[in-house]
Amino acid sequence: MTKKPFGVNLTLLPSLNPPDYAAYARVIAEEGVKIVETAGHNPGPIIAQLKKANIVILHKCTTIRHAKSAIKLGVDFLSIDGFECAGHVGEHDLTSFILLGRARQELTVPFIASGGFAEGRGLAAALALGAEGINMGTRFLCTAESPIHQKIKEAIVHAQETDTALVMRRWRNTSRYFANTVTEAVLKIEKESPSGEFSEIAPFVNGQRGRQVFLNGDIHHGVS
Amino acid sequence: MTKKPFGVNLTLLPSLNPPDYAAYARVIAEEGVKIVETAGHNPGPIIAQLKKANIVILHKCTTIRHAKSAIKLGVDFLSIDGFECAGHVGEHDLTSFILLGRARQELTVPFIASGGFAEGRGLAAALALGAEGINMGTRFLCTAESPIHQKIKEAIVHAQETDTALVMRRWRNTSRYFANTVTEAVLKIEKESPSGEFSEIAPFVNGQRGRQVFLNGDIHHGVS
Structure with a gap:
């Protein structure tokens, strides 16, 4: 769909038959992907593997505690996912208004906001709360270009x-x-x-x- | 605590022994209170009673559907309470990011944002999303003036x-x-x-x- 650089998402979920995530990470590095979004449980080994290949890592979190752990693991920036997000919302039901404000107070790396964004006003609100940008997914599903x-x-x-x-x-x-x-x-x-x-x-x-x-x-x- | 004008909150809750809300509303009018915040179940009769006394009414809602009903009942403006609010959060778990954006699209009266506000950045975010202002309660509990x-x-x-x-x-x-x-x-x-x-x-x-x-x-x- 594009000749421009693109990122890859690697979500580590609990599974009866876990995929070979290390192999995924190896292929990502071999193919020259420059940025990876990680998410999910126990990302330490995968983050270490990707960092060795000089890949920029964005890690997705639904709590400040997980965000701080990810920073210790060496991620470059964070996606702060509020309770309004699609997919995995975490178990603490923390909304973007709360989480973004706390992220600005507590985190030592930049972060973007994820979940519930569909227009410029949402972006403006996220920037006001301290985010560097937003993730917007679902709305792009509805574009003419979306297959x-x-x-x-x-x-x-x-x-x-x-x-x-x-x-x-x-x-x-x-x-x-x-x-x-x-x-x-x-x-x-x-x-x-x-x-x-x-x-x-x-x-x-x-x-x-x-x-x-x-x-x-x-x-x-x-x-x- | 003040000689300045102040508002009164009247929350209509389901109760085994409901208070005499109509008497409350009568006293509010007799005492010359100019603005009342209503909230809760079946506010129609109380809103009608207060409107007869030319009182400005702010009604608190946790859904767009309730907000639209309140507008039909004649409220002057609305408080849109996100899932992050203290007290009654409603049963739909709609966060402020979602509700404020929808309120701006759907409502025909001005609204303020409530729940989870503690600083200027939150106010800026609420304004960006279309609110005219915010409610901030808990933080004021912590002021030197708070008893x-x-x-x-x-x-x-x-x-x-x-x-x-x-x-x-x-x-x-x-x-x-x-x-x-x-x-x-x-x-x-x-x-x-x-x-x-x-x-x-x-x-x-x-x-x-x-x-x-x-x-x-x-x-x-x-x-x-």
């Missing part, structure tokens, strides 16, 4: 502020998705399952189904 | 962004308080009680104990 299904673009544009759902809190992996019949099913299991086995919801929240949503245009096919 | 116990002022100043707790979600009356042994006790009942009777937690969350906190300086005496 996702037209029906999904329309669903995003017509969505209300109440059209997201938080799932997987029970497993301390709380995530914000577009609210649909799949998030309803997950929340029902999450609330009612006596065992609380993650395997009961795994078929609903796997990334394959979520990815299909963008291709087949069916907002109820998976979580995304 | 609350010194230990409570110190507890607020030393508190971290993670030191609040959300209680009473089970009863759709979700409230944010300073996290202490009382909120822990409430959350335990909330999670474990088979009956879910509100009376089980009522002794912990009543306003009398909360008020005592400010007077006796014991942060574990009640919720506040």
Whole structure:
């Protein structure tokens, strides 16, 4: 899609069969990628590997405590993700207004703001609170250049502020998705399952189904 | 405390023995109060009564839907309370970044922002998002002029962004308080009680104990 430099995201999630993250990092370095966004659990080894290859690292955090740990691990700057963000919101429900203000007081590296941004006024607010910039993702999904299904673009544009759902809190992996019949099913299991086995919801929240949503245009096919 | 004009807050909460709100409103009008902040359930009759007395009304909302209803009831301006606010946060967990942006798009009266403000940068951010101003409460509790116990002022100043707790979600009356042994006790009942009777937690969350906190300086005496 571009001949210009681009960054790569590497999100380290708890998994039954963890991907070979070290191999991902090796390929990223070999291909000459200059900037990587890391996120998730135990990023230390991957950050060390990427820093050895002189890659600039942006690490994503939902708490000040994690942000401070990431600074110690050598990241160059941070993405501060408020509770309004899509995907993993963390377990502390700290909003951008609170987190950005605290980040400015506590952090020793620059940071950008992530989650809930869709326009210039949001950028201005984030700058006022001390951020150097913002992440904006979902809105770009709706551009003419974006290759996702037209029906999904329309669903995003017509969505209300109440059209997201938080799932997987029970497993301390709380995530914000577009609210649909799949998030309803997950929340029902999450609330009612006596065992609380993650395997009961795994078929609903796997990334394959979520990815299909963008291709087949069916907002109820998976979580995304 | 002042000879200058002041406003009065009238919060209409579900209650086993509801106060005589109409009498409150009558006294407010008789005493010449010029501005009232209303909040809570079914404010229509009280708003009508206050408007008859030519009182300016600021109504507090945690959703755009409630804000629109309040405009129809004749309120003059709105307080848009994000999920970061103290006290009643609503049941939709909408953060200030999201709500203020939507308020600017949808509302036909001016609004101020409430919840999570403690400094000028937060004000600047709220203005950037479309608010006309902010509510700031907790920080003023810590001023030299504030008559609350010194230990409570110190507890607020030393508190971290993670030191609040959300209680009473089970009863759709979700409230944010300073996290202490009382909120822990409430959350335990909330999670474990088979009956879910509100009376089980009522002794912990009543306003009398909360008020005592400010007077006796014991942060574990009640919720506040």
